[in-house]
Amino acid sequence: MSIPSRLNSSYETKRINALKKLEILDSPPDGKFDNITKMAAQLLDMPIAIVTLVDTDRIWFKSRYGIDAIEISRDPGLCASAILSDELYLVEDAKKDLRSLANPLVAGDFGLRFYAAVPIKTKDGYNLGTLCVIDKKPRKLGKSKIELLQSLADLVMDQMDLRMDARKAIKYQHQLMYITAHDLRNPLAIMPLLADMIIKQKNNPNAIEDIGLQIKDAGKRMNRIITELLASAVENDQKIQLRLKPIKLSKVVKGVVDSNMVLARNKKQNLILNIENDCNLFADHERLTEILDNLINNAIKYSPFGKIIYVSIKIENNLGVVEVKDEGPGLTKDDKKNLFRKFISLSAQPTGGEPSTGVGLSIVKDLVDAHKGSITAISEGAGMGTTFTLKLPLSES
Numbered sequence: 135m136s137i138p139s140r141l142n143s144s145y146e147t148k149r150i151n152a153l154k155k156l157e158i159l160d161s162p163p164d165g166k167f168d169n170i171t172k173m174a175a176q177l178l179d180m181p182i183a184i185v186t187l188v189d190t191d192r193i194w195f196k197s198r199y200g201i202d203a204i205e206i207s208r209d210p211g212l213c214a215s216a217i218l219s220d221e222l223y224l225v226e227d228a229k230k231d232l233r234s235l236a237n238p239l240v241a242g243d244f245g246l247r248f249y250a251a252v253p254i255k256t257k258d259g260y261n262l263g264t265l266c267v268i269d270k271k272p273r274k275l276g277k278s279k280i281e282l283l284q285s286l287a288d289l290v291m292d293q294m295d296l297r298m299d300a301r302k303a304i305k306y307q308h309q310l311m312y313i314t315a316h317d318l319r320n321p322l323a324i325m326p327l328l329a330d331m332i333i334k335q336k337n338n339p340n341a342i343e344d345i346g347l348q349i350k351d352a353g354k355r356m357n358r359i360i361t362e363l364l365a366s367a368v369e370n371d372q373k374i375q376l377r378l379k380p381i382k383l384s385k386v387v388k389g390v391v392d393s394n395m396v397l398a399r400n401k402k403q404n405l406i407l408n409i410e411n412d413c414n415l416f417a418d419h420e421r422l423t424e425i426l427d428n429l430i431n432n433a434i435k436y437s438p439f440g441k442i443i444y445v446s447i448k449i450e451n452n453l454g455v456v457e458v459k460d461e462g463p464g465l466t467k468d469d470k471k472n473l474f475r476k477f478i479s480l481s482a483q484p485t486g487g488e489p490s491t492g493v494g495l496s497i498v499k500d501l502v503d504a505h506k507g508s509i510t511a512i513s514e515g516a517g518m519g520t521t522f523t524l525k526l527p528l529s530e531s
Contacts, residue, residue, distance in 0.1 A: 150190055152260040156298050159187060159194055166293050167197035170265070174286050175199045178279050180267040185254070185290055186213045187263035196263075212237060216251040217261035222280055225249040227272035248273040250280075252287040254294070265290050321352035323488070327396050328352075351393055376418040376504055380529045383454050384412040384447055386419065390426040391445055394434060401486050402440045405430075410448040416529040421501050425509075426456065428494045429522050433460040436482045453507075454528055459521040465513035473511055474499040481516075502526075 153159065167185050175183035182200035186193050193213045194205045208214050212234060216223035228234040228247050239246040251266035265287040275283075328345050335341035391407045398405040415422070433443045441461040448455050463482040465473070472480065474495050502509045507526035513519065 149260040149262070152256055152258065153187060153189070153262045156262075156294055157301065158196065158294060158297065159189060161196070164197070164293075164297075166297075167290065168199070170286055170290055170293070171197045171199040174265060174267055174283065177282055178267050178275070180269055180273075182268035184266050184268070185263065186251075186266060187254075188214055188217050188261075193263070201268075206239075212239070212249050213251060213264045213266060216264045216266070217253050220253060220255065220261070222283070223249070223251045223253075223264070224275065226274055229272075245270045247271050250275050250283060252284050254287055254291050256291065257295075262291075262294075318356055321356050321393075324352050324393070324396050325349065327400050331396070348393065348396065351389075376421060378416050378418055381415050381417050381419055381422065382412065383415050383456070384409050386422050387426055387445065387447055387456060390423055390430055394427070394430050397431070397434050398443065401434065401437070403434060403437060404442045405434070406442060406444050408444065408446040410446060412447060413449050413454045414529040415454050415526050417505055417526060421504070422526075425498050425501050425524065426458075428498045429456075429458045429524065432494060433458050433462065433520075433522075435484045435486070435488045436460070437462040438485050449528070450525070452528055453525045456524040457521055458524075459519065461519045464516050464518040465511060465520055466516055470511070470513070474509075 171183040171185055175181065180200075182198075184195050184199070184201065185197040187196055188208060188211075190208070192205050192208050193211050195201075195203065198204070212223070212225070215233065225231045225234050226248060228237070228240040228249065234240050234246075234249070237246070238244075246268060248269040248271065249266060251264035253261035254263045254265060255261050265283065267283065328349050331345050332342055335345065387409075388407060391405060395405055430443070430445060437443060437460045443461075444457070444459040446457045446459075448457075462485075466481050469480040469482075499509060502524065505526055507524065509525075510523050512521045512523070
């Protein structure tokens with residue numbers, strides 16, 4: 135890329151965004167980078183070596199050897215000039231080089247005379263900063279040492295990428311733990327209620343058999359969630375993995391409605407399923423179950439005692455549609471803005487003292503997006519109830 139192209143404001147905005155995404159500015163000292171600057175100084179026989187990152191208004195030193203400063207102003211700055219090119223930026227004698235005569239490091243007490251810098255470049259072609267070496271006397275740099283400086287600069291970028299990958303992996307594992315805890319909470323919450331029902335129905339074998347099947351189903355769900363957690367930990371993949379196959383929508387919805395019936399009855403709520411049109415989807419059965427379970431469980435959790443929750447299935451514009459409508463507290467304007475944001479609790483409070491993590495709807499949104507579907511919520515305001523509408527592509531078969 136040419137220097138005029140890098141002077142373009144659009145390029146600079148994208149470059150700064152690429153730098154910010156690495157989340158490395160103002161980070162604590164890191165031995166991996168300090169080893170590189172020390173190596174650069176010793177192998178090139180220089181008193182000073184620095185890993186610089188060029189921010190909007192400053193040049194910050196991620197690592198430095200032989201100098202105490204941690205940042206300098208961007209303008210004027212040798213490093214700010216060095217990132218405009220992909221080539222080595224070399225000043226053999228700053229007192230004789232017109233590019234550096236006015237630089238305060240040259241004209242001031244610091245007394246910079248020699249400067250050589252190679253840009254630290256992302257895979258997308260953005261120069262984030264430099265690996266530079268400095269001396270207070272004129273110097274020359276041979277071809278082998280220039281190549282060495284370039285290799286060390288590439289190593290700096292590799293370390294930045296590895297650092298970011300590690301941070302993403304840690305963040306993903308934390309997110310996965312929150313999601314797993316949230317998904318386990320629903321079947322676990324049913325267990326004590328089913329146990330109470332067994333005690334009350336101990337003289338009714340048919341009822342106990344039905345309750346036993348519900349306990350078995352809840353146990354299977356928990357086992358599946360834990361199995362997926364272990365598999366995901368092995369895969370260490372940040373993308374949602376889908377196991378797609380043809381699925382009859384009504385069967386999945388009915389299974390989720392049945393599994394939540396005990397919770398609804400415990401709050402004297404009426405959970406009604408209406409199948410207007412059945413259809414087949416090409417979806418992940420377990421993930422679709424998670425989506426529906428979150429929506430229906432939330433309707434139960436936030437609706438007052440004695441209310442009605444409607445679940446309907448239909449076909450609309452070649453899409454399978456599931457609506458979950460409640461008579462709960464509805465959504466405020468702020469709720470609608472934050473609806474699918476992670477770890478943000480909405481204004482409504484659970485009506486039966488149930489716990490809330492603030493991650494459920496964000497999980498739903500991620501899973502729906504993975505299925506190339508859509509999820510929306512309509513509410514006329516506080517106290518007016520909410521209707522969640524899930525739309526997923528029909529199976530081509």
